[in-house]
Amino acid sequence: MAAGNSFFGFVRGFEFRDSESIMEIIKCSLSEYYTKSLILDLYKTWPEAFIVYDNYDSVIGFIIGAKYSGTEGRILLFAVKKQFRRSGVGQNLLSRELRVMSGAGLSTVRLEVRTDNESGIKFYKNNGFSIISTLKNYYSDLSDAYLMWKII
Numbered sequence: 230m231a232a233g234n235s236f237f238g239f240v241r242g243f244e245f246r247d248s249e250s251i252m253e254i255i256k257c258s259l260s261e262y263y264t265k266s267l268i269l270d271l272y273k274t275w276p277e278a279f280i281v282y283d284n285y286d287s288v289i290g291f292i293i294g295a296k297y298s299g300t301e302g303r304i305l306l307f308a309v310k311k312q313f314r315r316s317g318v319g320q321n322l323l324s325r326e327l328r329v330m331s332g333a334g335l336s337t338v339r340l341e342v343r344t345d346n347e348s349g350i351k352f353y354k355n356n357g358f359s360i361i362s363t364l365k366n367y368y369s370d371l372s373d374a375y376l377m378w379k380i381i
């Protein structure tokens with residue numbers, strides 16, 4: 230599916246009214262706990278890199294990026310509601326995020342993903358990311374992460 234808008238929704242910037250939807254997606258899709266104030270702090274740090282997918286009814290996915298260095302971006306949080314997965318929503322969100330990052334002068338991007346997150350790893354490999362290393366005991370439950378990286 231092409232990046233940008235699609236037949237059942239569109240990507241747009243995060244707005245404060247989206248906060249509750251984002252917290253709900255986080256609760257259902259991610260295993261770490263994040264507070265609303267952390268999410269709003271991330272938004273304030275780089276508003277253009279906080280992107281949501283709106284299906285004209287509600288927010289069904291989001292991605293938050295950050296600057297890791299002067300040349301490298303980082304995907305911090307990324308999830309799509311379970312019932313809307315495998316429909317290109319994640320692809321649309323990531324494509325927009327990478328355009329924001331490259332437009333800001335960044336040339337590479339990194340992220341961490343649980344080593345047992347098969348669908349996430351497949352998604353990122355499909356998008357040109359490579360596993361660079363394993364980060365032992367990276368998460369609060371002491372499970373490991375892969376560090377993945379891509380030139381943009």
Ligand code: ACO
Nearest residue numbers: 306307308309314315316317318319320340348349351352
């Ligand atoms: N199995 C195999 N390949 C997959 C899978 C899967 N479960 N999911 C995505 N892919 C690959 C496929 O090649 C797919 O294309 P296709 O459906 O035409 O074959 C391609 O990725 C694009 O998939 P999308 O439909 O655009 O992805 P989706 O909307 O499902 O979102 C996401 C992907 C965000 C990883 C979703 O699975 C999700 O929310 N997972 C739970 C949360 C999560 O793991 N987030 C990432 C954590 S790491 C971090 O945040 C830095």
